[in-house]
Amino acid sequence: MSAKQNRFKSSKPRAERRPWPWGRVLSRLVLVLVVVGFLYGVERLGSQLDAIPVERVVFAGDLRHVSREVLVERVTRHLAVGYIGLDLEAIQQELEEEAWVYRAEVERLWPRELKITIVEETPIxxxxxxxxxxxxxxxxxxxxxxxxxxxxxxxxxxxxxxxxxxxxxxxxxxxxxxxxxxxxxxxxxxxxxxxxxxxxxxxxxxxxxxxxxxxxxxxxxxxxxxxxxxxxxxxxxxxxxxxxxxxxxxxxxxxxx
Structure with a gap:
């Protein structure tokens, strides 16, 4: 009986060694590389967009009292940051500091143009x-x-x-x-x-x-x-x-x- 039991015990299969999940590791590594590449591409694209200069500034409105040269001078101070980096609100505030400017509306026009609409004061x-x-x-x-x-x-x-x-x-x-x-x-x-x-x-x-x-x-x-x-x-x-x-x-x- 004991010999039979020994033969039975020795017949149990040994635990199989699992293979290393190279496929999963490789897919994760590829995913990490894709994300890093995407972030790098976005950064490069952002830096390239920031470097796009403003090629044209267009003024609209009936300018009777406001000097166009003065307006150009005020706007030029903000153009060094490039087309994408423009602070439109800061430009608006800068222009509205002029005595005769009642309201200034500033907007980007793709690809490299800045449009500024000036509404002059109407004194009563x-x-x-x-x-x-x-x-x-x-x-x-x-x-x-x-x-x-x-x-x-x-x-x-x-x-x-x-x-x-x-x-x-x-x-x-x-x-x-x-x-x-x-x-x-x-x-x-x-x-x-x-x-x-x-x-x-x-x-x-x-x-x-x-x-x-x-x-x-x-x-x-x-x-x-x-x-x-x-x-x-x-x-x-x-x-x-x-x-x-x-x-x-x-x-x-x-x-x-």
């Missing part, structure tokens, strides 16, 4: 002694020597008051327009006192409180008493509670005499 008034005011209440200062439309109204006031003065100017202009009077200058003092100048040179002193109501009171008196001889009016003071005071210009006869 002269601000103080040397500034201009746009439609959103922003004050900008043009370069010395640039001509400004002399027919623009003049607005003036303390810092931060531009939008309020614009609002009052529009409301007052609507009221005066009914009588064909034109508001050519509107000022607010540091203490909040209002003074207006009409076409022909007549001044309206309106004080600090309710300037529109005082303007309506002036217009009522204008229709009743002043319209027929308004060219002789030098100043109208509306700060009185129940009336106004009129200062007259000197008679032409006394000037000649």
């Amino acid at each position: 008034a002269i601000w103080g002694d040397g500034g201009l005011l746009n439609h959103r209440g922003k004050i900008f200062v043009p370069l010395k020597g640039q001509r400004v439309n002399a027919e623009l109204p003049v607005l003036e006031g303390p810092e931060g008051s531009a939008i309020e003065i614009m609002r009052q100017y529009r409301l007052m202009s609507q009221l005066l327009g009914d009588e064909r009077l034109q508001l050519v200058r509107l000022e607010m003092s540091a203490r909040g006192s209002w003074r207006a100048t009409l076409n022909g040179g007549a001044e309206l002193v309106m004080g600090r409180q309710e300037p529109l109501e005082k303007l309506r009171r002036f217009l009522w008196v204008y229709r009743k008493e002043l319209a027929k001889d308004f060219e002789r009016v030098k100043r109208v003071d509306t700060r009185y509670v129940n009336g106004l005071a009129v200062a007259w210009r000197e008679q032409q006869a006394s000037k000649n005499g």
Whole structure:
């Protein structure tokens, strides 16, 4: 029985040695090489794209006050990085630092062109002694020597008051327009006192409180008493509670005499 058992035990097959998985190792090695090659190719392609220069810069828009040469100079500072590396937002901000540039739109045009659309400021008034005011209440200062439309109204006031003065100017202009009077200058003092100048040179002193109501009171008196001889009016003071005071210009006869 024991010999039989020994023969049985010796008949068990030995464990087979597994072959080394060369195919799997080789496939993984190939995959690694492909990935490395791909990354290297992407890097080389990126460096080549970065080296692509900007061959042409095109400006669009109606440039009446902005110097094209100045715009070119500002843009040129950003071109050294190449076509792909351009920081379009930085170029836009750079261009909008120009006084007359209201908005700049910058875009790439393939393959090597940069298109820049310029929207110039549209001033609605002269601000103080040397500034201009746009439609959103922003004050900008043009370069010395640039001509400004002399027919623009003049607005003036303390810092931060531009939008309020614009609002009052529009409301007052609507009221005066009914009588064909034109508001050519509107000022607010540091203490909040209002003074207006009409076409022909007549001044309206309106004080600090309710300037529109005082303007309506002036217009009522204008229709009743002043319209027929308004060219002789030098100043109208509306700060009185129940009336106004009129200062007259000197008679032409006394000037000649």
